[in-house]
Amino acid sequence: MPNAWDAGSAVILVEAGFAAIATTSAGIAFSMGKGDHTLPDGAPAVSREDMFARIQEITAASAVPVNGDLEDGYGEPPDEVAKTIRLAIDAGLAGGNIEDYNGRELYDEALSVERIVAAKEAAGPNFVLTARTDGQLLKQPTPLADSIRRANLYAEAGADCLYVPGVNDLAAIRSLVAEIDGPLNVVLGLGASGLTTHDLFDAGVTRISLGGSIARAALGFVRNAAQEIQTAGTITFAADQIPQGELNALFARHRLPPAEQ
Template sequence: MDRDRFVALHRSGCFLLPNAWDVGSARLLESVGFPAVATTSAGIAFSLGRPDHDFFAEHGPRGRLDRDTVLRRVGEIAAELTVPLSADLEDGFGSSPEAVAATITMAATVGAAGGNIEDFTGDRTAPLHDLALATERIQAARAAAPGFVLVGRTDALLVGGTLADSITRANAYLAAGADCAFVPGAADAATIGTLVRELDGPLNVVMGLTGNALSLPDLRALGVRRVTIGGSLARAMYHHLRRAALELAEHGTFTYAETQISQSDLNDLFRPH
């Protein structure tokens, strides 16, 4: 089963879990040999011409994708992969433990082998859920899907909190049933090393946000269990798309096409499994 394979990846060693945003990007990542693939909320939002989940004032009342839209994309991707898929489920699409439990149940139903729940609220006056509520949300997620690889994410570092805050929250989520802790914003060796030592379970870190100097062997040596790359691949793709568009619009030249993947190669890649 996909979930059994995904659980096994979290038991020892260190693995890279790249983030896709649609079936094509996920199939390409699978084709080069990754043992599992994750989704990126940012990449999915951008592919639909919408902003990623942010503070409410920034993304506006219609900026955020709704749960059904996100889970429809997760289901599309899961149905076309032969490796496990982990879903970026943001804050669970609701503040209550019941809403989070429903999201986890739906994600498992559409084929996700795991997923993350974050404590970010989107409210600048209180950017993180109260620790007690955040912990109850993880407990509810765990109870909703016992075989689901659950990641408890704390955004404490991203909203100006301390490393100590992050450790307290991550350990609370692990104690509540999360299989892995995720602390975005931890990108240097000293911070990551401290987290590995202080956390009571496996650590996920995100790389590629700013071209981090640490490599996968470096992270393995630090004791990291899982490495994701967030929306960085999607943003890199859009960088190339915009550069090509500007070349066309401003110069009327076509040098961007010199590095494209051939039609036949893509046809071969995307033939049904």
């Protein structure tokens, strides 16, 4: 389930044959020239309104279900989380993640459960609610057992899928699969890891996402291209571009009504 940051990237990912895609709050923020998640003091963040405007562009461009990166639900109170879920459904999302981290620390465990309960009530039966616990991403990660306990509490609260980002060790991932009572999402692309999608599926992982890794790689390509022009004066990077005619044909074909495709 790779993550798109705008309509164009969504179309390309869908064209590649994925059955579902996701949004990336990081990729969307970076495309707006803003930071994501843990921000330096005073750094601009993406508002819920701006995030959903972009999400709606992505869902409108996608012919497959889209899962939304909904961060912490854009507010601590459970009713704010419920509001975010209702906005997600209105924006055309088929599912979404709710984190238990506010950018500084994990929410209190009991409150985190209340937030998932409120999210599930707002989601109803046709929206795939993923509960994400971020203890493994802290500067001092919590014990893995704590993340497992939280994930199971969120499953009991109604979450359809559980998500513990920051675990890159295959043995630890197998422990998550064995000890979490529900489908597990694992993210590839956070930190150094030699794991493959095949490794994860063989370990029993249900769903794999990529977070902002494709978006960050795309921006890395832009920076490398700029540095090549500035230093060497060459444009060897242009050999990797998708031809304009191919892109025009792709987006034109995508915009045709379904009956005409």
